Amino acid sequence: MENTLRQKAKGLLESGEVKVVIGYGWNRAKTRTTPVFITDPAEAESLVWNPLCVNNLSLYLTRKFKEIKALGRPAVVAKGCDIKNIVVLMTEGQFKREDVFIIGMTCSGTVYRQELWKGELTPNIMPTKCHNCDVRNPHVADFVVGEKTNFTPPEVPTGMVFDKIKELDSKPQADRWAFWVKEFSRCVKCYACRQVCSLCYCERCITEKNMPQWIETSAHPRGNLSWNLTRAMHLVGRCTFCGECERACPVNIPLNLINQKMIGVVKEAFDFKSGYDEKTHPPMIVFSPDDKENFIK
Amino acid sequence: MNNIYLPNLVTIEDIYEEAPDVRSFRLVFKDPKLRDTFEFKTGQFGLYSAFGLGESTFCIASSPTRKGYIQCTFRKTGRVTGGLAQLSIGDTMGFRGPYGNHFPVDDWKGKNIVFIAGGIGLPPVRSVIWNVLDRREDFGNITIVYGAKTVADLVYKEELRHWEERGDVTLVQTVDPGGQTPDWKGSVGFVPTVLKEAAPKAENSVAVTCGPPIMIKFVLNTLLELGFDEGSVYTTLENRMKCGVGKCGRCNVGDVYVCKEGPVYTAAEIKKMYNDF
Amino acid sequence: MADKILKKEKLGALIESVTGKGGRFVAPTTDAHQVVFKKIKSADEVAGDYILARNSFKEFLFPQTEVVAEFTMGKDSVDMRGVEVHAPQTVVFGARPCEAASLAGMRALFTWDFVDEFYTKREENTVVVTVGCTKGDDACFCTTVNLSPESTEGADVYLREAGDSYTVKVISEKGKKFLEAHAAVFGEGKAKEDALFMPEKIKEVDLAKVSARLKDKGHYDDPVWAKLTRKCIGCGACTFVCPTCRCFDMVDEGTAFEGERRKNWDSCQYDTFTLHASGHNPREHQHQRWRNRFMCKFHFYPEKFSSKGCVGCGRCIRVCPVRLDITEVMVEFSK
Numbered sequence: 001m002e003n004t005l006r007q008k009a010k011g012l013l014e015s016g017e018v019k020v021v022i023g024y025g026w027n028r029a030k031t032r033t034t035p036v037f038i039t040d041p042a043e044a045e046s047l048v049w050n051p052l053c054v055n056n057l058s059l060y061l062t063r064k065f066k067e068i069k070a071l072g073r074p075a076v077v078a079k080g081c082d083i084k085n086i087v088v089l090m091t092e093g094q095f096k097r098e099d100v101f102i103i104g105m106t107c108s109g110t111v112y113r114q115e116l117w118k119g120e121l122t123p124n125i126m127p128t129k130c131h132n133c134d135v136r137n138p139h140v141a142d143f144v145v146g147e148k149t150n151f152t153p154p155e156v157p158t159g160m161v162f163d164k165i166k167e168l169d170s171k172p173q174a175d176r177w178a179f180w181v182k183e184f185s186r187c188v189k190c191y192a193c194r195q196v197c198s199l200c201y202c203e204r205c206i207t208e209k210n211m212p213q214w215i216e217t218s219a220h221p222r223g224n225l226s227w228n229l230t231r232a233m234h235l236v237g238r239c240t241f242c243g244e245c246e247r248a249c250p251v252n253i254p255l256n257l258i259n260q261k262m263i264g265v266v267k268e269a270f271d272f273k274s275g276y277d278e279k280t281h282p283p284m285i286v287f288s289p290d291d292k293e294n295f296i297k
Numbered sequence: 298m299n300n301i302y303l304p305n306l307v308t309i310e311d312i313y314e315e316a317p318d319v320r321s322f323r324l325v326f327k328d329p330k331l332r333d334t335f336e337f338k339t340g341q342f343g344l345y346s347a348f349g350l351g352e353s354t355f356c357i358a359s360s361p362t363r364k365g366y367i368q369c370t371f372r373k374t375g376r377v378t379g380g381l382a383q384l385s386i387g388d389t390m391g392f393r394g395p396y397g398n399h400f401p402v403d404d405w406k407g408k409n410i411v412f413i414a415g416g417i418g419l420p421p422v423r424s425v426i427w428n429v430l431d432r433r434e435d436f437g438n439i440t441i442v443y444g445a446k447t448v449a450d451l452v453y454k455e456e457l458r459h460w461e462e463r464g465d466v467t468l469v470q471t472v473d474p475g476g477q478t479p480d481w482k483g484s485v486g487f488v489p490t491v492l493k494e495a496a497p498k499a500e501n502s503v504a505v506t507c508g509p510p511i512m513i514k515f516v517l518n519t520l521l522e523l524g525f526d527e528g529s530v531y532t533t534l535e536n537r538m539k540c541g542v543g544k545c546g547r548c549n550v551g552d553v554y555v556c557k558e559g560p561v562y563t564a565a566e567i568k569k570m571y572n573d574f
Numbered sequence: 575m576a577d578k579i580l581k582k583e584k585l586g587a588l589i590e591s592v593t594g595k596g597g598r599f600v601a602p603t604t605d606a607h608q609v610v611f612k613k614i615k616s617a618d619e620v621a622g623d624y625i626l627a628r629n630s631f632k633e634f635l636f637p638q639t640e641v642v643a644e645f646t647m648g649k650d651s652v653d654m655r656g657v658e659v660h661a662p663q664t665v666v667f668g669a670r671p672c673e674a675a676s677l678a679g680m681r682a683l684f685t686w687d688f689v690d691e692f693y694t695k696r697e698e699n700t701v702v703v704t705v706g707c708t709k710g711d712d713a714c715f716c717t718t719v720n721l722s723p724e725s726t727e728g729a730d731v732y733l734r735e736a737g738d739s740y741t742v743k744v745i746s747e748k749g750k751k752f753l754e755a756h757a758a759v760f761g762e763g764k765a766k767e768d769a770l771f772m773p774e775k776i777k778e779v780d781l782a783k784v785s786a787r788l789k790d791k792g793h794y795d796d797p798v799w800a801k802l803t804r805k806c807i808g809c810g811a812c813t814f815v816c817p818t819c820r821c822f823d824m825v826d827e828g829t830a831f832e833g834e835r836r837k838n839w840d841s842c843q844y845d846t847f848t849l850h851a852s853g854h855n856p857r858e859h860q861h862q863r864w865r866n867r868f869m870c871k872f873h874f875y876p877e878k879f880s881s882k883g884c885v886g887c888g889r890c891i892r893v894c895p896v897r898l899d900i901t902e903v904m905v906e907f908s909k
Contacts, residue, residue: 027897027899027902028899028901028905029712031712032897033897034805034896034898034899035896036805037804037805055896064808067800067804067860067861068804114897115892183606186605186606188638188814188839189838189839190810190811190813190814190841191809191844192807192809192810192895194809195807195808195809195810195895196807196809196895196896208846210375210376211375211376211379213827216825216827217823217825217838218639218825218827218836218838219638219639219838219839220639244895247895248809248811248895250628250629250811250815250893251606251608251610251628251629252606252608253606298656298658298659298691299689299691300643300656300692301688301689301690302642302643302656302690302692302824302835302837303642303643303656304643304654306651306652327651346826346835347826348645348647348652348654348826348833349645349647349826349828349829349830349833351824351835352824352826352835353851372851374851374852375851378851387650389650389651389652390652391654509852509854510854510856535850536848536850536856537847537850539823539824539840540822540824542687543683543686543688544683544684544688544690544820545821545822545823545824545840546820546821546840546842546870547821547840547842547847548848549866550856551791551794551869552869552873552874552877552878557686557687571791571794572791572794572795573794573857573866
């Protein structure tokens with residue numbers, strides 16, 4: 001697969017079809033993958049593909065990265081789950097389908113965190129999203145690398161995140177509140193969750209708006225709660241459960257839980273899952289007379 | 298405990314509308330002892346608090362030769378300045394300072410002085426102007442080149458009139474092209490260009506400039522072209538600050554901390570600095 | 575003085591001895607699946623098997639958020655009160671030699687003409703007990719910045735793992751007093767010390783060259799900065815876990831009637847960090863912000879404060895979501 005990927009990247013750069021290939025390369029010690037930006041066809045050799053390729057590179061397609069945008073039309077190496085984010089970005093008008101060349105990678109799962117890698121991909125080091133993945137064969141791509149896989153996700157989603165949601169849902173409200181207050185109490189307000197999220201592309205985040213100060217910037221319980229809840233709300237109907245925010249969080253706040261919970265709520269209320277179809281707009285930005293209004297009490 | 302972040306309370310004694318969204322406060326310390334003992338040097342700055350909203354950094358726009366009060370001038374742009382703009386005469390605000398270095402006015406005795414300012418860059422220069430005018434006999438020719446985007450944006454209009462009328466100051470006022478009014482008698486053009494035309498003589502002269510960063514860069518070049526010595530051209534950098542005392546880490550231009558080693562620099566010092574402002 | 579040892583089974587007694595006198599005992603403990611420095615109460619909370627804590631212990635000297643003043647808005651005036659620093663007697667146990675070396679720079683900065691007593695009072699009341707590393711990973715690079723698991727810079731007491739004991743070395747006067755105050759817990763004798771983990775020195779890094787290149791202003795607009803740091807997402811996680819990063823913000827919070835002024839951690843990696851009111855931003859691009867951080871570590875701190883800006887703990891590498899490795903930039907600037 002790696003070879004096909006490199007050949008394709010090289011070809012795309014040589015023909016001038018794209019100016020930069022956003023992909024994965026090795027770090028200095030070759031122990032971890034890291035995003036690379038290939039502009040020289042000769043450097044396409046440094047692209048790698050393996051289960052350590054955890055980053056969602058769709059991030060670099062957003063308007064947050066002006067210097068990358070300035071390089072010219074990009075090709076992006078993307079797993080099915082990353083492509084979901086690209087789709088959301090397109091439905092939200094961030095760029096057009098033809099503005100980016102998607103090199104879709106057939107995927108059999110990645111590690112939850114790179115430091116868990118011991119040389120073999122075992123189910124216990126894979127994140128919940130991989131166990132339930134329905135896009136191991138990239139669903140939107142200009143070129144697909146890898147043999148088609150015939151993995152079918154379980155009918156009822158399984159994995160730690162779903163188990164934990166079930167457990168929390170069964171508890172009284174006060175307990176759930178206490179759980180989240182405790183989890184958010186660790187927040188250091190570094191905003192890594194926001195920065196790593198390709199769907200957090202606002203030029204001016206609400207935390208930076210201080211007239212009035214909507215969210216207190218201090219890392220105290222009030223400020224932490226308002227930040228984390230606001231961010232969760234801003235991702236409703238958009239988040240694809242790529243898991244980057246939880247991975248980036250330096251204090252291990254289980255953000256996947258809150259995001260997956262909201263995904264469930266949206267599925268229930270609107271029968272919508274984000275990131276599959278570039279033609280369908282997310283429910284929060286469209287009005288439909290058929291909308292169930294059962295949340296208005 | 299000595300709390301370096303604790304401001305002193307000051308009362309707003311008077312408010313002057315300078316230009317659209319630009320306002321000056323005349324401030325008096327609440328503590329009578331401090332009112333009598335407070336000293337600063339021209340060019341130093343302070344942090345002004347609107348309680349509940351935060352602190353903002355401005356220079357002290359009044360001259361140390363005028364005792365008993367300090368003046369600040371600010372443009373209403375953000376949270377703190379927006380809050381300050383809502384205060385009225387008699388209200389309380391906070392002040393920490395004075396911080397930073399100063400213009401070495403005492404070293405300029407017998408010299409000609411050229412002041413060049415743009416827009417809201419006049420307040421720090423104003424402190425020097427009054428410092429110099431209050432001991433006029435110590436200095437040679439005094440030239441002031443001041444410009445703003447439009448006529449309305451010129452600050453200290455009363456004082457500009459006074460400087461124009463007093464006879465011992467050459468005042469050149471300018472507005473950017475398109476910013477003039479039908480009865481505008483000053484120049485039209487950007488400050489560096491107008492400065493070049495005015496061509497103050499460089500011999501035995503010092504220059505003091507402040508304005509938007511881009512203006513400062515061009516003015517410094519123009520002054521050097523006019524033959525000014527790098528060591529005799531002064532400017533004041535106004536970077537974003539939170540602490541004012543060398544701790545918070547954001548005002549540095551390369552390895553130079555503006556709050557501690559500035560804000561006043563000569564062109565020679567600026568030249569040695571990183572291109573980071 | 576005879577050789578001292580601390581039996582590991584006596585750790586509980588040490589904690590009791592410290593907390594019994596009203597002090598706080600901070601040690602690496604497991605919380606939310608990671609080892610972090612936290613205030614603990616008993617020996618069984620102390621993590622045994624760790625490389626180093628995810629956070630640095632700086633938050634016990636320089637908290638993430640702290641109130642410096644309080645105010646109440648009256649009808650005609652404002653009542654404002656400075657807040658006294660809360661500086662309990664603190665023992666930081668199990669810090670690594672690398673991170674302890676950050677204290678000199680912190681102190682230099684916080685006492686640079688104006689003394690920030692919120693920092694100094696806490697630091698003065700803190701005893702740092704380091705434990706030489708017997709484990710490490712590929713992010714450790716203390717030896718590359720001229721430190722090692724044997725370094726004692728910044729430590730008050732230096733321990734070495736020795737089977738069921740620690741060997742004890744008093745480094746500072748504060749450390750000596752600490753041992754005297756808790757004399758009953760420490761024993762006398764010798765123990766065979768476990769082998770230390772020595773990270774391999776990155777041979778392509780030449781600190782003198784890095785420093786020389788940073789001093790030469792020609793590098794400033796070198797496109798290599800943008801190239802090396804293109805992947806940086808500006809999250810600032812590196813600055814939050816870094817033991818030497820100490821930039822902060824000052825904010826007011828509260829209602830129209832009362833409030834407080836807080837000193838909060840901030841990060842030079844944020845685009846609003848240096849943003850002027852006019853909209854001008856001296857560090858508009860992420861690579862400029864990254865350059866500032868790198869220069870702060872390898873140029874400003876060593877030059878201005880004659881102290882280490884980087885101690886090689888590797889936290890920034892481990893925590894970086896895009897694995898931007900500071901040692902790779904060091905290698906580039908050693909060329």
